Amino acid sequence: MKRNLNDLLYFVTVAREGSFTRAAALLGVTQPALSQAISAFEERMKIRLLTRTTRSVSPTAAGERLLNSIGHRIDEIETELDMLTELRDKPAGTVRITCGPNVLRTILLPKLTPLLQKYPDIHIEFDANHGFRDIVADRFDAGVRLGDTIDKDMIAMPIGPKLRMAAVASPAYFENHPIPQTPHDLTNHTCINQRMIRSGGLYVWDFDQDGGDLNVRVSGQLTFNTSEHIVDAALAGLGIAFLPEEEFGPHIQEGRLIRVLEPWCLPFPGYYLYYPSRKQPSPAFSLVVDALRMRRKN
Incomplete structure (x- = not known):
């Protein structure tokens, strides 16, 4: 039975991505053409390799066995092809x-x-x-x-x-709120929280105090999982934000944001x-x- 190496590459990519659409984009082919190629491959093999639903694609038991046996070999071939560019x-x-x-x-x-x-x-x-x-x-x-x-x-x-964290808020915010003198003062302020994507929890603001860590749980009306939106909210006067100082770009230098608690923000890797x-x-x-x-x- 004639086997096409493209069929194996197509199968491995779809199985890993769990999606014909994403796999087609990676392979540079159309989704219908990829689906047709996989179906034809299964027909020639006389066995179902992928389970298809309206939301996802996953390997069958036979497909999982094939993926485990050839997936790393496909990777090795691609690595060797990359190595040929030395010539x-x-x-x-x-x-x-x-x-x-x-x-x-x-x-x-x-x-x-x-x-x-x-x-x-x-x-x-x-x-x-x-x-x-x-x-x-x-x-x-x-x-x-x-x-x-x-x-x-x-x-x-x-x-x-090395980076440093920065706690900042807009001049408009501090017109109505006192400047915090220590990290503990943040519990009396409106702060902009960050939801951590990996853990799902809220980021605990981490400061330095006499060589040790000082952790503060803050509260406020807003929570984001993206730093750029935290910056936008701080610029709008919606609370105190806490991010690596580079995230605030020139806003601190140009006075659009006021930095506070700087002695408690030491450099880190x-x-x-x-x-x-x-x-x-x-x-x-x-x-x-x-x-x-x-x-x-x-």
Whole structure:
């Protein structure tokens, strides 16, 4: 029986994504064509590989067995194809990175722009979101997170300077509320809460006090799970916000937001690029890592 390697690639992608639509987008084919190819593959194999519902797609027992047996081999083939770009005049390939929107804007794009201009055959796909993606299961080459949130089994490399938190509110807010002198005073203020995507809980504001941590649970009318909307709410005078100072951009310097409690906000490790240990990174990935590496100032 003739077997097409495309059929295996199509099946693995659909099974991993749990969606014909997402898989088709990754593969660069239309959703109907992908669905038809999978159906024809199942017909030739004389066995159902995927269970389809109106909301999702999942492997059958036979499909799970096939996915477990060939999925890693598909990955190995793609890695070897990427490695062949070493023989080209210029490196080529796609690097997939998951990260937060702000670090994408402030660190990744500025550092990677010269690389992309020098190597037109290198492509970078960014997944910008506020959650934590499993870079192994979701087949990302790397991710970017704050240094203290990275799993110990990952290779981690700093790509930006240390950060500081900042508690801020608009001048209009402080016209009607006293300036807090200590973090404990925040319990008497309207604060803008943040819902943590990974845990589902509210972020507990973490300050420094005499070398130790001081945690404060705040309350207010608004809760967001996105930092940009927290900034917008603070600018609108709706309460005190607490985020890494870079999230507020020039608003502090230009007086649109007033910073408070600064002595209680000490520097902490910033953003790191992290990725699984790999013996033979592709040339494109190695160039991306080198471009993002922190350089010591002379």
